[in-house]
Amino acid sequence: MDFDNLFTQICHDLKETGGVSEMSARFSTCTSDAQRISFILATEAVRKCLQEPLNLAKQEMSAPCKSQSLSASHRAEGNTHYQKKLNWKAISSYNRSLLVGEGESLALAYANRSAVFHDMADWLHSLRDILLALDQGYPKHLEHKLRERQGNCWLELGHVTQAFKSFNLAKELLESAGQQHKDKLISITSKIRELGDVVMEVTECMSNATSIEREIIKKRRLAPELNRDSNVLLPAASTSIELTDSLDRGRCLVATEDIHIGTTVIVEKAYASILLAEFKESHCHHCLHWTPGPVPCHRCSQVGFCSTICRDEAATYHRFECGLTDVFHRTRVGNHGLLAVRTVLKTGRDKILIANQQESIDKVYDSSDYGTIHRLVGNTSQRSVADLFRRAVMAVYLMSLMQPDNEPDQVLAEAVLRLLQSYPCNAHEICHLAVPLPGSSGRADHPLQQFGLCEIGAAAMPVLSLINHSCDPNVVRVCYGDVIAIRAIRRIARGQELLDNYGYHYAVHEKSQRQASLSKQYYFRCDCRPCAEDWPLYADARRLASRPDLSEAVDRYVKLRWCEPDGPPEASELAASFIGYLDTMETSVQLPVQEYNNAQEGLKHYFALSATLSRHLVV
Ligand SMILES: C[S@@+](CC[C@H](N)C(=O)[O-])C[C@H]1O[C@@H](n2cnc3c(N)ncnc32)[C@H](O)[C@@H]1O
Numbered sequence: 001m002d003f004d005n006l007f008t009q010i011c012h013d014l015k016e017t018g019g020v021s022e023m024s025a026r027f028s029t030c031t032s033d034a035q036r037i038s039f040i041l042a043t044e045a046v047r048k049c050l051q052e053p054l055n056l057a058k059q060e061m062s063a064p065c066k067s068q069s070l071s072a073s074h075r076a077e078g079n080t081h082y083q084k085k086l087n088w089k090a091i092s093s094y095n096r097s098l099l100v101g102e103g104e105s106l107a108l109a110y111a112n113r114s115a116v117f118h119d120m121a122d123w124l125h126s127l128r129d130i131l132l133a134l135d136q137g138y139p140k141h142l143e144h145k146l147r148e149r150q151g152n153c154w155l156e157l158g159h160v161t162q163a164f165k166s167f168n169l170a171k172e173l174l175e176s177a178g179q180q181h182k183d184k185l186i187s188i189t190s191k192i193r194e195l196g197d198v199v200m201e202v203t204e205c206m207s208n209a210t211s212i213e214r215e216i217i218k219k220r221r222l223a224p225e226l227n228r229d230s231n232v233l234l235p236a237a238s239t240s241i242e243l244t245d246s247l248d249r250g251r252c253l254v255a256t257e258d259i260h261i262g263t264t265v266i267v268e269k270a271y272a273s274i275l276l277a278e279f280k281e282s283h284c285h286h287c288l289h290w291t292p293g294p295v296p297c298h299r300c301s302q303v304g305f306c307s308t309i310c311r312d313e314a315a316t317y318h319r320f321e322c323g324l325t326d327v328f329h330r331t332r333v334g335n336h337g338l339l340a341v342r343t344v345l346k347t348g349r350d351k352i353l354i355a356n357q358q359e360s361i362d363k364v365y366d367s368s369d370y371g372t373i374h375r376l377v378g379n380t381s382q383r384s385v386a387d388l389f390r391r392a393v394m395a396v397y398l399m400s401l402m403q404p405d406n407e408p409d410q411v412l413a414e415a416v417l418r419l420l421q422s423y424p425c426n427a428h429e430i431c432h433l434a435v436p437l438p439g440s441s442g443r444a445d446h447p448l449q450q451f452g453l454c455e456i457g458a459a460a461m462p463v464l465s466l467i468n469h470s471c472d473p474n475v476v477r478v479c480y481g482d483v484i485a486i487r488a489i490r491r492i493a494r495g496q497e498l499l500d501n502y503g504y505h506y507a508v509h510e511k512s513q514r515q516a517s518l519s520k521q522y523y524f525r526c527d528c529r530p531c532a533e534d535w536p537l538y539a540d541a542r543r544l545a546s547r548p549d550l551s552e553a554v555d556r557y558v559k560l561r562w563c564e565p566d567g568p569p570e571a572s573e574l575a576a577s578f579i580g581y582l583d584t585m586e587t588s589v590q591l592p593v594q595e596y597n598n599a600q601e602g603l604k605h606y607f608a609l610s611a612t613l614s615r616h617l618v619v
Pocket residue numbers: 248249250251252376377379425426464465466467468469470521522523524525526527
């Protein structure tokens with residue numbers, strides 16, 4: 001059930017019984033999350049309201065996830081698209097067929113999808129799907145087709161020995177099938193003959209689905225290297241930055257040397273991440289990368305992975321949420337709620353108990369250590385009683401969904417409540433540049449928006465969370481799956497603070513809106529330069545009349561239409577020009593001016609273009 005409706009019902013029932021002010025007074029005396037959770041668990045009126053939606057959710061969860069007949073109907077739909085050469089539509093139907101398939105239906109869907117990948121010259125995905133189809137018990141009498149396709153893929157990839165073996169297997173299967181495939185047998189025999197005497201390779205390369213998937217993963221774009229060695233105390237960051245404390249804005253990251261525009265100073269892998277529900281058929285549930293061919297969970301039909309490797313890695317937490325993913329999404333608790341649950345399941349009770357006992361600051365900020373997540377700012381003391389009450393009920397509700405008897409684990413519920421306070425101020429959006437599939441129309445209203453940045457998930461990044469906000473930031477986040485690189489978009493002098501933008505930029509949001517939103521969600525009053533000097537919005541900012549050289553050049557570059565997924569051939573030269581313009585303007589021009597924003601947007605677009613691409617429709 002939608003949590004908002006549930007909470008409204010709880011508040012209504014409490015009002016009816018006339019106990020609101022007394023309960024609110026008692027709840028306000030709770031001084032820790034443990035006490036808040038105990039309070040909710042001991043409040044009969046709340047527990048009573050939770051029972052019915054929890055029981056309904058349990059009924060839903062017990063319904064079978066896999067269905068041979070549904071899988072067959074998606075596959076039939078895929079076959080129709082395939083016959084019409086609508087390859088992407090066919091893949092999409094086969095993906096749906098795979099999510100709900102089991103046994104032979106799974107094998108058939110993998111095999112059919114491998115045919116589309118083969119036709120699209122995606123040899124690695126085709127090969128991987130062939131092996132998975134065979135693993136799933138693809139019918140023996142049809143296996144010769146897969147072996148021949150496998151041989152073709154190997155040949156295209158330049159693995160002649162492997163191709164030779166596959167064609168020979170196809171030939172043996174055709175021979176044992178008798179006379180009915182006479183023509184096929186002739187053509188396979190001639191393919192084998194054409195290969196001639198191949199030298200048998202000593203090592204077996206890409207012999208199973210995992211090794212093929214490693215090759216697929218290797219071809220993805222990787223985050224850039226750090227500009228310097230890794231900082232021992234902040235392993236995700238370079239030695240160009242260090243952590244300090246300030247009186248008025250808590251912890252902050254500061255440059256230890258001058259940092260140039262474009263430099264990569266942090267590369268952090270998410271401690272935990274979640275994928276938005278609408279991307280479950282196109283993105284990996286675990287690493288958030290776009291994938292043309294997801295592999296399904298063995299048991300539920302609600303998640304897909306880019307590879308069997310990610311599926312195995314995700315088992316540590318997915319075994320607890322298997323079959324529950326849709327129920328969690330339907331609670332509409334938002335990304336922070338879902339991320340809180342994922343974090344807790346990934347961490348496990350024992351590590352949470354250890355973190356609870358170690359409130360003191362550890363010297364090393366290791367992004368893979370739950371302790372760094374545990375210590376994120378939650379602004380608890382500034383939250384109202386009503387806000388904390390709502391979050392405590394939410395934590396109990398979410399954790400009760402996990403338990404067959406609706407009795408939540410108190411330690412886990414307490415950890416979820418802690419994260420429900422810290423994530424709204426600390427979690428990061430994962431955004432990929434979305435490329436329109438062939439045949440679809442992208443947005444063309446602005447040249448740089450042909451490929452739209454699209455939010456596909458959320459992540460917990462403890463080192464990135466140490467960066468404070470400015471309405472005129474000096475760094476930008478660039479996403480590579482669930483890895484984020486921090487790159488400078490302004491010069492950062494030694495001793496200056498790294499400043500990110502929390503979603504409210506001076507060029508597009510009025511000062512009053514920025515201040516109100518930052519204060520509501522992040523509990524601080526922004527005193528950055530654009531706020532202090534009340535800079536105008538982009539549309540009202542002046543243009544560089546005095547520097548036509550800069551103004552015209554920036555305009556010319558920004559107007560270039562970056563239509564190909566890799567940008568125009570000269571994209572990296574353009575990025576270098578943007579950096580040059582930004583450098584010049586920082587020292588010689590009084591900001592704000594439109595050309596500065598244009599060059600900065602151009603550079604940010606280039607960074608996004610060189611990172612993860614999601615080849616799906618821009619909506
Ligand atoms: C993502 S954290 C940033 C790191 C934080 N300073 C810390 O100690 O963990 C966000 C919180 O930092 C503080 N903060 C961020 N930017 C700020 C700013 N420009 N001025 C004052 N406080 C700020 C607010 O408390 C906000 O909720």
